[in-house]
Amino acid sequence: DIVMTQSPDSLAVSLGERATINCKSSQSVLYNSNNKNYLAWYQQKAGQPPKLLIYWASTRESGVPDRFSGSGSGTDFTLTISSLQAEDVAAYYCQQYYSTLYTFGQGTKLEIK
Amino acid sequence: EVHLVESGGGLVQPGGSLRLSCAASGFTFSNFNMNWVRQAPGKGLEWLSYIHSSSSSIYYADSVKGRFTISRDNAQNSLYLQINSLRDEDTAVYYCARESPLGSFLDYWGQGTLVTVSS
Numbered sequence: 611d612i613v614m615t616q617s618p619d620s621l622a623v624s625l626g627e628r629a630t631i632n633c634k635s636s637q638s639v640l641y642n643s644n645n646k647n648y649l650a651w652y653q654q655k656a657g658q659p660p661k662l663l664i665y666w667a668s669t670r671e672s673g674v675p676d677r678f679s680g681s682g683s684g685t686d687f688t689l690t691i692s693s694l695q696a697e698d699v700a701a702y703y704c705q706q707y708y709s710t711l712y713t714f715g716q717g718t719k720l721e722i723k
Numbered sequence: 724e725v726h727l728v729e730s731g732g733g734l735v736q737p738g739g740s741l742r743l744s745c746a747a748s749g750f751t752f753s754n755f756n757m758n759w760v761r762q763a764p765g766k767g768l769e770w771l772s773y774i775h776s777s778s779s780s781i782y783y784a785d786s787v788k789g790r791f792t793i794s795r796d797n798a799q800n801s802l803y804l805q806i807n808s809l810r811d812e813d814t815a816v817y818y819c820a821r822e823s824p825l826g827s828f829l830d831y832w833g834q835g836t837l838v839t840v841s842s
Contacts, residue, residue, distance in 0.1 A: 611785065650828035652768075659818055659832035660760075660768060666826065703768050707827035710773070710782045712758070717767040 616715035633704035648708035732836030745802040745819030753797035761815040
């Protein structure tokens, strides 16, 4: 199975500041035939189901604010929130869908400093 | 509007069985691949199982293979998860999730149903 490892496990950032969450896969999730990274990011607020934020590593889902961006390729990926808002307090998860056995990272809990 | 509503959770004794259901509406269910994902209390997300739109392909996480069975009824717009030989560590909220038509990421999730395994 592809193991997804996120860092840090938790993060406290001041309002208006940048938040950066990292995700590393145990093997490349870049599919060479279409040059796409099979990597998604989800946001989960307390008491709610996860919500899709980013897919193909860098494509924002419709309706997701543009302060959220995804980057990276191969095995190393980053989710960046450019200017943290109070409503961004949540857990964030990366997920690979390269393998038929999907796997999630362990999650990163984002709080306000 | 897409809606996914899970049901069938509850309190069950170790060794017992449970069948979870997910009722889908707001989209053509028979055209979409579906998944089950769970989340133990205070823990992260764990992908469990995938089923193709036509049931032609089914996959399971190693952790549940042999105990969990995914199925669907496209005529009833419903997804199912049969869970057997329940263990304490199966205590979790179980979510059904739809795969996007653009790729195998999960674009819609239900609210989840809680399964508690305890004697």
